[in-house]
Amino acid sequence: MIIIRPIQQSDYDSLHRIAVESGHGFTSLPVNEELLQQRINKAETSFNKQVTQPGDEGYLFVMEDTETGKVVGTSGIEAAVGLDDAFYHYHLGKVVHNSRELNIYNTVETLSLCNDYTGTTEICTLFLSESHRKNNNGRFLSRIRFLFIAEHLERFAQTVIAEMRGVSDENGRSPFWNWLEEHFFSMDFPTADYLTGIGKKVFIAELMPKYPIYVNLLSQDAQQVINKVHEKTVPALRLLEAEGFCRRGYVDIFDAGPTVEAQTHAIKSIKESQKCQVLIGDVTSSENYIVCNTEVAGFRAIQTSLLLRETANQAVLSREAADALNVNDGDWIRLIRN
Template sequence: MLVIRPIRETDFDALMLCAEESGHGFTSLPVDETLIKGRIDHSVESFARNAQAPGMEGYLMVAEDTETGEVAGTTGIEAAIGLDNPFYSYHISKIVHHSRRLDVHNVVEVLTFGNNYTGATEICTLFLRPEFRQGLNGKLLSKCRFLMLAQFPEKFSDVIFAEMRGVSDEDGNSPFWAWLKEHFFSIDFTLADYLTGTGQKGFIADLMPKLPIYVSLLSEEAREVIGQVHEKTRPALRLLEKEGFTCRGYVDIFDAGPTVECLRQNIDSIRRSFTARVKIAEHSSAQDYLICNSDFENFRATATKVGVDEERNEVLISKEVAEALFVQDGDTVRLVSV
């Protein structure tokens, strides 16, 4: 059984392994020991802070195999983006070039540089190791964040978004970045991606073109990947789309991968989730649920079969599940069917 829990200092080696296995383009988890340790420390501090409003907290969690103790993957939430370091993105919009005298009417797309997601909550750092990509593990790792958002809404923004990895090849080369590099930068995509992941974003503001970029002026290869996701990211995108996330024209400034967003209260798993009291008992239910406890600092979530007694507002769970979630009879849990 996989259980989601807050990351600990002792998970350093496991998180480094996830960073190495995630490959190019996974900006939020670069292979950098100092950064990885910093993210772990920041998460430990954030969970202990008991914030009552979204701020600079970063909550990083891992999925642990309860039988082996092995870390299967990681997932995270940034409470409010852009409050300490600027968060940049491109917005795709249209402008009209029109001349009545010449009878010319052209609609063209432009990319505008900006910080429009400042203060929004980002769900991020989702990575499941290949050997664990089976059953409900992927859904658990992604949707456990929605249970947390639903159970502790005061800690997060009304707008929830996720950056999806854009198109790049096996060596980490991005067609979109290749065009930017040729005209504005002199560094490779992998280095730019790494610098951003380590918080060294000053070069973006220094070198990125401030005026809107006409999409028609980009190379054909760059135009084709705008708003497209990496093949390994398609399952994650489909899952978010089913939750109600949509792209409103924002893309990443490096690989042009789409940014998808949804109002917190409109996320499907949040709307369908409900709370119930725990009753530890054997049951014969065949219905799968994602379930979490109501203790933020000791947050736990898992995917399992439970029995739901709607009349008594009780959820029947096994002793094993109760122990994994740190709950007892009468405690309150939140759950959603999958």
């Protein structure tokens, strides 16, 4: 069976393997032993912490194949970004150059450095090993974060964002960063991306241009990738768009990939999820659901068939499914149709 649960110390080797597999542009999982260990420690602290409002908590989940005991994927949530370290974006804007006397009117796109998303909740660190990219596992790994948020709303902000990986080649070279590197920096994209991933962001404030950048002054290659996603990120973007996420002109400062956002209460999987009481019995239904228990540190989630008795607000689970979720008759679960 495939389950999703909070990460734990024994998952370090698996997390390191996933960090290596994920490749360039996956800033939230740098291949760095100290940082990966810190990520696990932070997650364990966050899952065990009493919370009344979002703070510096970071929740990291793993997907485990219980038949092999192998961890095959991760997904995460940062409760409130930018509270300790500055959280940078470029915002796409417009400047108008107008001369009535000469009858000239030009509109020029600009990129302005900002911290507008400070304090928002970020969903992040979504990665699934190729061996398990089937049976809706990717969709499950993405959507389960919203069920966790729905069940524990006090832990998260009113706006949720996701930074989508921008365009780069197989060697990690980003056309957008190439232009910035030539004019403002003396380091390649993988190095800058890695430094950000390990928390060394001071160089951004020190070296980034302080004034808006005119987009038409960038190289053609750089202009063409602004607000575009990496080909491997297209499925993740489509999933989020189906949840109600949209672009508002914010892009990553390194690869110019888009950041998408949604109001927490309006996210489809949050809005449409429902809580039911458990009845353990025979399940004859073929309807498939994503289901989680209502715990924090003891969180468990699965995909399973169940029989929904909507009028009674009950869900009939098989014994196997109930055991995987660590629930008994009368306990509460949260679910959404898959």
